[in-house]
Amino acid sequence: MTKLSVNINKIATLRNSRGGNVPNLLKVAKDIESFGAEGITIHPRPDERHIRYKDARDLKKIVTTEFNIEGNPIKSFMDLVLETKPTQVTLVPDAVDAITSNAGWDTIKHQDFLQEVIKEFQQNGIRTSIFIDTDLKLIEAAAKTGTDRIELYTEEFASQFEIGNKNAVKPYTEAAILAHQLGLGINAGHDLSLDNIKFFKENIPHLAEVSIGHALIAESLYLGLENVVNMYLHRLK
Numbered sequence: 388m389t390k391l392s393v394n395i396n397k398i399a400t401l402r403n404s405r406g407g408n409v410p411n412l413l414k415v416a417k418d419i420e421s422f423g424a425e426g427i428t429i430h431p432r433p434d435e436r437h438i439r440y441k442d443a444r445d446l447k448k449i450v451t452t453e454f455n456i457e458g459n460p461i462k463s464f465m466d467l468v469l470e471t472k473p474t475q476v477t478l479v480p481d482a483v484d485a486i487t488s489n490a491g492w493d494t495i496k497h498q499d500f501l502q503e504v505i506k507e508f509q510q511n512g513i514r515t516s517i518f519i520d521t522d523l524k525l526i527e528a529a530a531k532t533g534t535d536r537i538e539l540y541t542e543e544f545a546s547q548f549e550i551g552n553k554n555a556v557k558p559y560t561e562a563a564i565l566a567h568q569l570g571l572g573i574n575a576g577h578d579l580s581l582d583n584i585k586f587f588k589e590n591i592p593h594l595a596e597v598s599i600g601h602a603l604i605a606e607s608l609y610l611g612l613e614n615v616v617n618m619y620l621h622r623l624k
């Protein structure tokens with residue numbers, strides 16, 4: 388059983404574009420849970436261009452499924468996570484100005500730093516996960532950080548799958564097998580979608596959780612558009 392954690396960054400992007408509270412992020416999160424999703428993911432970035440730090444605090448009060456906060460463990464992020472105590476923190480080595488996450492951790496180079504922050508989160512009862520590529524040496528080093536889980540960075544798989552290269556899943560399968568042998572839980576995310584999720588799931592053993600946002604929100608727009616256009620037409624008759 389793989390849990391679905393819905394990333395609601397894009398709901399906040401839409402809300403922020405008008406300065407009001409439409410769509411209402413908290414209501415959306417609650418509705419997503421009521422539709423059956425098993426988790427809510429947010430990735431507050433330092434510029435707060437979508438999720439604001441206040442959103443994280445407000446969401447903590449109402450999320451009843453698994454709450455996952457992603458981000459680079461700079462001081463302000465660490466303080467936020469230690470204050471809100473989500474179910475899980477996913478550490479992502481984002482540059483401050485990154486458009487989106489575009490790399491996993493070098494768990495060899497940053498071993499000491501990761502060990503230190505992971506320990507602090509775990510001592511506060513927060514499960515940890517490290518965003519990571521499929522390089523087996525990096526997976527081995529991830530296990531040495533003491534993290535509970537890894538999150539496989541799936542952008543490369545998604546882009547290759549889109550052009551028909553199904554073999555692109557192989558490094559992910561191998562990484563998952565090794566991670567499981569090393570006692571790590573396995574999450575995955577980035578650019579997963581309705582098109583690729585079934586194939587990915589079928590090929591990744593022990594997949595505990597996927598976090599999906601960008602495609603899921605775009606798909607929701609497409610799949611809801613006809614219904615909403617018709618509702619407007621009906622009211623305009």
Ligand SMILES: CC(=O)[C@@H](O)[C@H](O)COP(=O)(O)O
Nearest residue numbers: 396430457479487488576577
């Ligand atoms: C960690 C990761 O994979 C990202 O996909 C991220 O959570 C999405 O962030 P943005 O919504 O800012 O692109």
Ligand SMILES: NCC(=O)COP(=O)(O)O
Nearest residue numbers: 394576577578598600601
């Ligand atoms: N951890 C990945 C995530 O939360 C969502 O990534 P994406 O689906 O927005 O690419």
